[in-house]
Amino acid sequence: xxxxxxxxxxxxxxxxxxxxxxxxxxxxxxxxxxxxxxxxxxxxxxxxxxxxxxxxxxxxxxxxxxxxxxxxxxxxxxxxxxxxxxxxxxxxxxxxxxxxxxxxxxxxxxxxxxxxxxxxxxxxxxxxxxxxxxxxxxxxxxxxxxxxxxxxxxxxxxxxxxxxxxxxxxxxxxxxxxxxxxxxxxxxxxxxxxxxxxxxxxxxxxxxxxxxxxxxxxxxxxxxxxxxxxxxxxxxxxxxxxxxxxxxxxxxxxxxxxxxxxxxxxxxxxxxxxxxxxxxxxxxx
Amino acid sequence: xxxxxxxxxxxxxxxxxxxxxxxxxxxxxxxxxxxxxxxxxxxxxxxxxxxxxxxxxxxxxxxxxxxxxxxxxxxxxxxxxxxxxxxxxxxxxxxxxxxxxxxxxxxxxxxxxxxxxxxxxxxxxxxxxxxxxxxxxxxxxxxxxxxxxxxxxxxxxxxxxxxxxxxxxxxxxxxxxxxxxxxxxxxxxxxxxxxxxxxxxxxxxxxxxxxxxxxxxxxxxxxxxxxxxxxxxxxxxxxxxxxxxxxxxxxxxxxxxxxxxxxxxxxxxxxxxxxxxxxxxxxxxxxxxxxxxxxxxxxxxxxxxxxxxxxxxxxxxxxxxxxxxxxxxxxxxxxxxxxxxxxxxxxxxxxxxxxxxxxxxxxxxxxxxxxxxxxxxxxxxxxxxxxxxxxxxxxxxxxxxxxxxxxxx
Ligand SMILES: Nc1ncnc2c1ncn2[C@@H]1O[C@H](COP(=O)(O)OP(=O)(O)O)[C@@H](O)[C@H]1O
Ligand SMILES: [Mg+2]
Numbered sequence: 001x002x003x004x005x006x007x008x009x010x011x012x013x014x015x016x017x018x019x020x021x022x023x024x025x026x027x028x029x030x031x032x033x034x035x036x037x038x039x040x041x042x043x044x045x046x047x048x049x050x051x052x053x054x055x056x057x058x059x060x061x062x063x064x065x066x067x068x069x070x071x072x073x074x075x076x077x078x079x080x081x082x083x084x085x086x087x088x089x090x091x092x093x094x095x096x097x098x099x100x101x102x103x104x105x106x107x108x109x110x111x112x113x114x115x116x117x118x119x120x121x122x123x124x125x126x127x128x129x130x131x132x133x134x135x136x137x138x139x140x141x142x143x144x145x146x147x148x149x150x151x152x153x154x155x156x157x158x159x160x161x162x163x164x165x166x167x168x169x170x171x172x173x174x175x176x177x178x179x180x181x182x183x184x185x186x187x188x189x190x191x192x193x194x195x196x197x198x199x200x201x202x203x204x205x206x207x208x209x210x211x212x213x214x215x216x217x218x219x220x221x222x223x224x225x226x227x228x229x230x231x232x233x234x235x236x237x238x239x240x241x242x243x244x245x246x247x248x249x250x251x252x253x254x255x256x257x258x259x260x261x262x263x264x265x266x267x268x269x270x271x272x273x274x275x276x277x278x279x280x281x282x283x284x285x
Numbered sequence: 286x287x288x289x290x291x292x293x294x295x296x297x298x299x300x301x302x303x304x305x306x307x308x309x310x311x312x313x314x315x316x317x318x319x320x321x322x323x324x325x326x327x328x329x330x331x332x333x334x335x336x337x338x339x340x341x342x343x344x345x346x347x348x349x350x351x352x353x354x355x356x357x358x359x360x361x362x363x364x365x366x367x368x369x370x371x372x373x374x375x376x377x378x379x380x381x382x383x384x385x386x387x388x389x390x391x392x393x394x395x396x397x398x399x400x401x402x403x404x405x406x407x408x409x410x411x412x413x414x415x416x417x418x419x420x421x422x423x424x425x426x427x428x429x430x431x432x433x434x435x436x437x438x439x440x441x442x443x444x445x446x447x448x449x450x451x452x453x454x455x456x457x458x459x460x461x462x463x464x465x466x467x468x469x470x471x472x473x474x475x476x477x478x479x480x481x482x483x484x485x486x487x488x489x490x491x492x493x494x495x496x497x498x499x500x501x502x503x504x505x506x507x508x509x510x511x512x513x514x515x516x517x518x519x520x521x522x523x524x525x526x527x528x529x530x531x532x533x534x535x536x537x538x539x540x541x542x543x544x545x546x547x548x549x550x551x552x553x554x555x556x557x558x559x560x561x562x563x564x565x566x567x568x569x570x571x572x573x574x575x576x577x578x579x580x581x582x583x584x585x586x587x588x589x590x591x592x593x594x595x596x597x598x599x600x601x602x603x604x605x606x607x608x609x610x611x612x613x614x615x616x617x618x619x620x621x622x623x624x625x626x627x628x629x630x631x632x633x634x635x636x637x638x639x640x641x642x643x644x645x646x647x648x649x650x651x652x653x654x655x656x657x658x659x660x661x662x663x664x665x666x667x668x669x670x671x672x673x674x675x676x677x678x679x680x681x682x683x684x685x686x687x688x689x690x691x692x693x694x
Contacts, residue, residue, distance in 0.1 A: 021405075
């Protein structure tokens, strides 16, 4: 560039004028940079990093398939149990990864929050977006496996983006509350890890929802059933299994609508809570 | 007519001082609450405007709220009272280290910081080499910044801040960390910055750099604005007050000191006073008469004593150590209690805080009766004199015969 050639390196050169942009463009630029950063951090050492994101669902798939369909004699009704697990796990991994990185998103960037003023909410948003990117990469990489299990893509797949959006909203809403909370209570991160672990079993990922309906008796059975049904992830995961593995439109529309409503509530609460306490982040973090 | 670059109106910022701070849910459950705290106003009732292109210095003692005020202006802290209005792109360089992510390399942090200011990547790519060059970090730019020294940190932070074309630059006490050459380049950069009509808000310990850089100054005292206006008068009042306070502090310290420890054989120093033109004092002017008075006490008359005084500047430079003359005192017998004086007709020391060591030894055995190492201190101020350094050396300029002044029409 011609102007650059006349500039002595560094000192006392005429300054380049940078473009003045509006808040919206600025935040978009920053969000892009933050997501890039998060994703790159995960895939550092490129090939291995990408393999790693494949590795996790595959290992789980193998373990669960062997343990549950072979030894525990689980009666799976559907096309392919391994594909079923992968479909559910993908959605779940997006959820749990997003939640855990969102929770620590403010505290782990303390150096920035203390020293630079920007829309700190972008840190949380970007951590969830990075989990989304990760989800999409895994989804694409796993296509060969779906083919191995003789799955055929069908119209119901068109619903997948909607499901992704709902999951995103749910994670973001919860994540905003947790990210803000984690600034004030540093052990929240650990609590989230434990709760997520339990939550996993309250979501029909390795078992089928029909199983919950069948065993809906006794105090234990009823409580478990209730928790599963109150869990919005149940309906998101089930729908994703429907559209990917069973090649059918979601069978539980009411549940899905409930999940959408919960996601909306979560976002509203998250934005509210985060907005209220963000003013004290820089001095508390 | 455009408005000011920064307008601060009735700004107040309150912190919580925790007596006991519960930062985990576990503690909150155990102790039933977030902890006990008091509210504390770090900045109160600050109102001022910084016009576009002005340079404002903020001075004040440690803890007077300078950094807090800057962080409110930078939008990092949210005011509890009043408001801050900023017009233009603001880059802040706050105490040691800009907003860096320790795990990322210098390169990644440059892009990140650019993005934090809302700059597109392609712009940063264009100034990237300049940033690295100015910070002199070419070889280290791909190492994680957590491996950088504090000087490298500051160099990178400053370089980023000035190259990202801010309208308003806010700098807090950071330049003290870099080496002298870098400080010089920073000051040059800052004056270039001024000449480009940008706005600068500057906090520095070095009053000289405030004087050099700023046209207006604010003096913060305990979170409130004491003075505001042209830089010279504000600095003058500040320096006068600091000296007065120091005098009081040294005075109080002297008074509160426990009795001086007795020495060997019961010979000890019972008191030390610094005497200026108006009697005992703790702050003195260069060139004024000055004396150190040592009162001593001994069970019997003192035979063959050696008295000793040493001056050490606060940065550790030993300015002078001076024993009494042995040949004069070897055979002498001094009264069992008395006062010895070390006098200077004109104090040659220049600006600084000086600590004083005194001792009494026995010439015959070469053993100390007592040695009080740096127990007292006094301050020297050099007003309206051009000399800088440790002390006047009785120097004199000798110039060629002066030609008669040309007659003016
Ligand atoms: N995050 C914080 N929490 C509690 N107190 C703080 C915090 N930051 C600064 N303070 C207090 O506010 C006062 C002003 O601090 P500061 O603005 O850093 O002063 P200065 O920069 O003038 O030395 C100090 O008493 C300091 O202890
Ligand atoms: Mg400070």
